[in-house]
Amino acid sequence: MNPVIELEKVSFAYEEEPVLEEVSLRIYPGDFCALIGPNGSGKSTLLKIVVGLLQPQSGRVRLFGEDLSSFRQWWRIGYVPQKVTALVDRALPLTVYETVALGLLNKPVGKSEQAQRIAEALETVGLPGASGRLLRELSGGQQQRVFLARALVGEPEVLLLDEPTTGVDFAAQEKFYDLLGELNRRGLTILIVTHDIAMVDRHVKQVACLNRRLVFHGEHSEFCRHPEICGFFSGGHHILGHCH
Amino acid sequence: MDLKIYILFWQAFLAGLALGAASGPVGVFLILRRDSLLPHALTHVAFTGVALGFLLHGAPLPLTLLVTVLAAFAVMHIREKAGIYEDTAVGILAGLGLALAVVLASLARSYDVRLLTYLFGNILVITPEEAFLALGLALLILLTLARFWEALLFVSFDEESARASGLRVKLLKLLLALLTALLVVIGMRLIGLLLISALMVIPGAAALEVARSFRQSLWFSALFGTLSVAGGLVLSVLLDLPPSGAIVLFSGFIFLGGFLVRRTVV
Ligand SMILES: Nc1ncnc2c1ncn2[C@@H]1O[C@H](COP(=O)(O)OP(=O)(O)OP(=O)(O)O)[C@@H](O)[C@H]1O
Ligand SMILES: [Mg+2]
Numbered sequence: 001m002n003p004v005i006e007l008e009k010v011s012f013a014y015e016e017e018p019v020l021e022e023v024s025l026r027i028y029p030g031d032f033c034a035l036i037g038p039n040g041s042g043k044s045t046l047l048k049i050v051v052g053l054l055q056p057q058s059g060r061v062r063l064f065g066e067d068l069s070s071f072r073q074w075w076r077i078g079y080v081p082q083k084v085t086a087l088v089d090r091a092l093p094l095t096v097y098e099t100v101a102l103g104l105l106n107k108p109v110g111k112s113e114q115a116q117r118i119a120e121a122l123e124t125v126g127l128p129g130a131s132g133r134l135l136r137e138l139s140g141g142q143q144q145r146v147f148l149a150r151a152l153v154g155e156p157e158v159l160l161l162d163e164p165t166t167g168v169d170f171a172a173q174e175k176f177y178d179l180l181g182e183l184n185r186r187g188l189t190i191l192i193v194t195h196d197i198a199m200v201d202r203h204v205k206q207v208a209c210l211n212r213r214l215v216f217h218g219e220h221s222e223f224c225r226h227p228e229i230c231g232f233f234s235g236g237h238h239i240l241g242h243c244h
Numbered sequence: 245m246d247l248k249i250y251i252l253f254w255q256a257f258l259a260g261l262a263l264g265a266a267s268g269p270v271g272v273f274l275i276l277r278r279d280s281l282l283p284h285a286l287t288h289v290a291f292t293g294v295a296l297g298f299l300l301h302g303a304p305l306p307l308t309l310l311v312t313v314l315a316a317f318a319v320m321h322i323r324e325k326a327g328i329y330e331d332t333a334v335g336i337l338a339g340l341g342l343a344l345a346v347v348l349a350s351l352a353r354s355y356d357v358r359l360l361t362y363l364f365g366n367i368l369v370i371t372p373e374e375a376f377l378a379l380g381l382a383l384l385i386l387l388t389l390a391r392f393w394e395a396l397l398f399v400s401f402d403e404e405s406a407r408a409s410g411l412r413v414k415l416l417k418l419l420l421a422l423l424t425a426l427l428v429v430i431g432m433r434l435i436g437l438l439l440i441s442a443l444m445v446i447p448g449a450a451a452l453e454v455a456r457s458f459r460q461s462l463w464f465s466a467l468f469g470t471l472s473v474a475g476g477l478v479l480s481v482l483l484d485l486p487p488s489g490a491i492v493l494f495s496g497f498i499f500l501g502g503f504l505v506r507r508t509v510v
Binding site: 048051052053072074075077079080081084087091092093094095097098101102103105106134150 | 395401407408410
């Protein structure tokens, strides 16, 4: 099986200080991979390189087997940046429908199909009937789900999420990860940046640990057999149930 | 009123309405991008274009258009590359534009009433060609917005995601800069450089107060822009006021109305 995302010895620096060093990572169809690592370890940077927002100084990136420089089928990838809800301004009268519709701009569909797809995407994220509401009048967690719907509405094959559950309460987080698990079972490949080791433990299949270099990448069960990594990334608290 | 003047009046009137309708929605995007001072800076640069036109004894309009569009592109570019605060870039541009204009105008020995007509404009004395050009350009801007409003919304609201979804973000930002520059130049003759930037911000701001969706805010802003021009012109004829001042004051009343409506009804 060919990887959907393939990084080969990717190095990146914003200025002098390297942020990523020779990172090689392959994500395969059907993966549900958590990308973890301390603050400033380069997780967001890595996602931005994958979606073409940043160009690595060296190394290669391939999406669906195609080199990033020539890749154009962006609708195959859904992306939700970190802290996206911070963009929701008090002064902006944007409806939920209008927000989700933006996700279809790179994949033009007819008016009625658009309406149907948006309704479906909102249904999927558990916000049916919210399309007419103003984004700014929703809670932070609900807004997160609207942005997830925006990433899903084009029916991508891969989903890249950068800390999508920051500021979301425990029960809602649990539901959010259940939803991702369900989408993954339906065939969606997911790469999610998170600090929440407890969620990682219960829901994801693979784990990748980044700290400028890729420290570990493998099946979740493998990860648990490396107590030193596992302990380090859970702040030494051994939250990971299977770690002992 | 003889027929010719009558026709001319209606041409100017229509051009003004179209200008109002186009500047409202463009203003909404500028406000969304925290760029509502861009038109203000561009008016100063346009002034340079006018002075340059006098100095070279050329037609001020095409030269001004060129200079303003280039400046608008430059601002977009500088902000992206140099990481200068947006309002600082705008402040620098406005200052330099005006300074250059003053120097050029003095060299051209054109510190006279001709310069004033560009500063204050007068919708009631523009030539038929100018009216026709303004009308055409304003309609072109409206058509462009009808085609690209969603893409412009995406770029203005969430640039990172817009880029990641494959949109041509740079082109869209240049397009917005181009539309802004065009409006400044059209507005220069009709409303005047001193007040056109107000017509590009106030109707949009009023629309954002009352709209309950983004699409609505675009419609409202066009409506408020048009109403401002119509209402202002009527006021100026009835009360013998300068048209540009009356138009912008009228838009101010609309904003006040919107402001109060949002805070009492919602
Ligand atoms: N625009 C930027 N310019 C310069 N340096 C940057 C920029 N963005 C990030 N960095 C630096 O790059 C490093 C990696 O940042 P990145 O955002 O990828 O970390 P992260 O793993 O996502 O952290 P967090 O968990 O806090 O989100 C950090 O040391 C940061 O200081
Ligand atoms: Mg991050």
